[in-house]
Amino acid sequence: xxxxxxxxxxxxxxxxxxxxxxxxxxxxYPSIGLSTIxxxxxxxxxxxxxxxxxxxxxxFESYPDFQRMLRAxxxxxLMSPLERARSTxxxxxxxxxxxxxxDIAANLEATAKAVSESEFEAAxxxxxxxxxxxxxxxxxxxxxxxxxxxxxLRIIRPNVRHFDGQTSTWRDQLLDVRPGDVAVxxxxxxxxxxxxxxxxxxxxxxxxxxxxxxxxxxxxxxxARVVLPCVVDANRTWDSSVAILALAEALIDRVSRAQSDAxxxxxxxxxxxxxxxxxxx
Amino acid sequence: xxxxxxxxxxxxxxxxxxxxxxxxxxxxYPSIGLSTIxxxxxxxxxxxxxxxxxxxxxxFESYPDFQRMLRAxxxxxLMSPLERARSTxxxxxxxxxxxxxxDIAANLEATAKAVSESEFEAAxxxxxxxxxxxxxxxxxxxxxxxxxxxxxLRIIRPNVRHFDGQTSTWRDQLLDVRPGDVAVxxxxxxxxxxxxxxxxxxxxxxxxxxxxxxxxxxxxxxxARVVLPCVVDANRTWDSSVAILALAEALIDRVSRAQSDAxxxxxxxxxxxxxxxxxxx
DNA sequence: GGGGTAGCGTAACAAAAATTACAGTATTGA
DNA sequence: TCAATACTGTAATTTTTGTTACGCTACCCC
Numbered sequence: 001x002x003x004x005x006x007x008x009x010x011x012x013x014x015x016x017x018x019x020x021x022x023x024x025x026x027x028x029y030p031s032i033g034l035s036t037i038x039x040x041x042x043x044x045x046x047x048x049x050x051x052x053x054x055x056x057x058x059x060f061e062s063y064p065d066f067q068r069m070l071r072a073x074x075x076x077x078l079m080s081p082l083e084r085a086r087s088t089x090x091x092x093x094x095x096x097x098x099x100x101x102x103d104i105a106a107n108l109e110a111t112a113k114a115v116s117e118s119e120f121e122a123a124x125x126x127x128x129x130x131x132x133x134x135x136x137x138x139x140x141x142x143x144x145x146x147x148x149x150x151x152x153l154r155i156i157r158p159n160v161r162h163f164d165g166q167t168s169t170w171r172d173q174l175l176d177v178r179p180g181d182v183a184v185x186x187x188x189x190x191x192x193x194x195x196x197x198x199x200x201x202x203x204x205x206x207x208x209x210x211x212x213x214x215x216x217x218x219x220x221x222x223x224a225r226v227v228l229p230c231v232v233d234a235n236r237t238w239d240s241s242v243a244i245l246a247l248a249e250a251l252i253d254r255v256s257r258a259q260s261d262a263x264x265x266x267x268x269x270x271x272x273x274x275x276x277x278x279x280x281x
Numbered sequence: 282x283x284x285x286x287x288x289x290x291x292x293x294x295x296x297x298x299x300x301x302x303x304x305x306x307x308x309x310y311p312s313i314g315l316s317t318i319x320x321x322x323x324x325x326x327x328x329x330x331x332x333x334x335x336x337x338x339x340x341f342e343s344y345p346d347f348q349r350m351l352r353a354x355x356x357x358x359l360m361s362p363l364e365r366a367r368s369t370x371x372x373x374x375x376x377x378x379x380x381x382x383x384d385i386a387a388n389l390e391a392t393a394k395a396v397s398e399s400e401f402e403a404a405x406x407x408x409x410x411x412x413x414x415x416x417x418x419x420x421x422x423x424x425x426x427x428x429x430x431x432x433x434l435r436i437i438r439p440n441v442r443h444f445d446g447q448t449s450t451w452r453d454q455l456l457d458v459r460p461g462d463v464a465v466x467x468x469x470x471x472x473x474x475x476x477x478x479x480x481x482x483x484x485x486x487x488x489x490x491x492x493x494x495x496x497x498x499x500x501x502x503x504x505a506r507v508v509l510p511c512v513v514d515a516n517r518t519w520d521s522s523v524a525i526l527a528l529a530e531a532l533i534d535r536v537s538r539a540q541s542d543a544x545x546x547x548x549x550x551x552x553x554x555x556x557x558x559x560x561x562x
Numbered sequence: 563g564g565g566g567t568a569g570c571g572t573a574a575c576a577a578a579a580a581t582t583a584c585a586g587t588a589t590t591g592a
Numbered sequence: 593t594c595a596a597t598a599c600t601g602t603a604a605t606t607t608t609t610g611t612t613a614c615g616c617t618a619c620c621c622c
Contacts, residue, residue, distance in 0.1 A: 031352040144429035
């Protein structure tokens with residue numbers, strides 16, 4: 001947009017023929033400027049050298065130089081978030097994938113129905129409580145989702161820990177858990193006995209448990225403060241965890257939006273630090 | 282948008298060097314296409330005639346002809362309704378979950394369209410190749426999905442390794458990579474420089490790269506054998522990885538179904554062992 | 563009213579871009 | 593393993609494009 005503004009600002013000081021060029025350009029922004037000098041001159045009803053004098057007056061070294069700036073301009077506009085959403089529109093179709101994804105979409109819908117609003121809100125509240133620590137862990141496959149959630153939640157609030165996958169070290173990690181702490185457990189079908197046991201231990205330590213499970217409910221549900229069921233059945237060799245991830249993301253988003261302005265500023269700062277000091281160390 | 286659509290559709294049928302051109306173009310759409318052949322060729326790491334053959338294959342008379350279409354494309358997009366004023370939508374605290382899931386479902390649909398069938402098949406073929414090792418890794422957030430995929434793939438076939446999150450140990454792990462090995466990389470927006478670097482190292486070691494990225498394509502796309510784009514934009518604080526996970530699951534399912542009976546029997550045995558000797562002891 | 567200046571376009575020129583020809587190199591199938 | 597085919601890059605060629613030189617016209621100020 002910079003170029004357009006610049007031209008509009010200069011409009012008053014331009015000689016007649018060059019003003020015609022400016023008008024032609026603005027009326028056909030940006031495509032005509034990405035074309036050749038001859039075309040722009042023709043559209044403006046003037047000559048090539050006039051176009052050249054025009055861009056020179058704007059301070060550009062050459063016509064290609066002017067076009068470079070213009071391309072950058074266009075790029076910036078097309079890359080803005082909303083344009084992007086649109087430009088990702090219909091592309092080629094992949095029937096097999098589409099069918100597969102349709103099943104998953106059905107899972108999402110079913111999950112949305114299975115999770116009651118009050119439970120969802122209660123879950124968000126648990127996660128938003130910054131006075132206590134928050135422990136996150138999952139089972140054989142869902143541990144990855146636990147890690148994903150922890151990575152995000154850590155940015156939003158302090159005291160987030162992901163119980164790492166080594167079951168042997170769980171006991172040690174348990175020592176840090178204090179009454180009132182929040183524990184997020186992911187546990188779906190073929191409920192792992194060790195995970196269930198750990199749930200019991202957490203309850204003993206008076207942790208408040210947020211359980212994310214399937215509609216058949218892991219045994220942990222009995223002692224959980226909040227239970228969110230996800231539909232995982234997808235007619236596949238293995239269950240699908242997509243709905244679980246979607247729910248986790250929804251929680252993350254809801255919690256991050258609920259933050260105070262101060263907290264959001266801190267979050268932004270964290271992010272900036274992260275990207276300004278690229279990893280590699 | 283017609284042009285992007287057309288290129289995505291043709292991606293599978295393009296020869297290697299031309300595919301690199303397509304990737305470079307999509308990753309820098311539209312500005313690079315409005316520039317010169319030489320620049321596009323340089324960005325794609327190939328030669329001018331290849332670019333020319335690329336546009337010829339797409340059905341254009343000449344490069345200027347191609348640019349004319351592209352300009353029209355850009356013009357159409359920039360001139361469309363000014364819904365740009367609408368900045369990041371207000372947070373409706375009503376049925377948060379349903380609205381949220383609807384967005385995600387749209388992502389899934391868009392992803393199904395963005396992934397061409399032939400590319401998907403090519404990806405499955407890479408993953409099914411049991412003669413070589415398979416390395417899986419992801420970025421800051423996507424590493425969790427990499428772990429998830431590895432956990433499943435490990436059951437289906439031998440020689441699956443998840444590059445663990447410690448960037449400092451990557452170099453060591455690289456030593457094991459042999460020519461022809463398959464590397465699955467997850468890399469989405471805010472492409473991590475260290476991950477890109479690692480991609481280059483993998484290419485040097487002649488690994489075949491399967492890249493899962495967003496529609497703007499990580500720089501790694503230039504040297505990847507197969508590229509699968511996922512729509513991640515969800516009008517949230519962070520991008521959504523749901524489509525990525527869904528795609529990963531689709532790949533896993535497709536590969537597991539393609540196994541021979543013998544292999545499937547072995548798989549079943551593995552699973553039985555896992556559950557009959559429950560961990561936790 | 564005449565010298566001077568700024569604006570403009572035609573046409574020659576120079577630079578660059580696109581295109582083609584060709585030769586070397588993989589890849590595929592017999 | 594060999595032949596045939598497809599793919600790719602280098603280099604020469606042609607075309608297009610941007611740029612400059614120059615002369616004409618209109619206007620302003622002295």
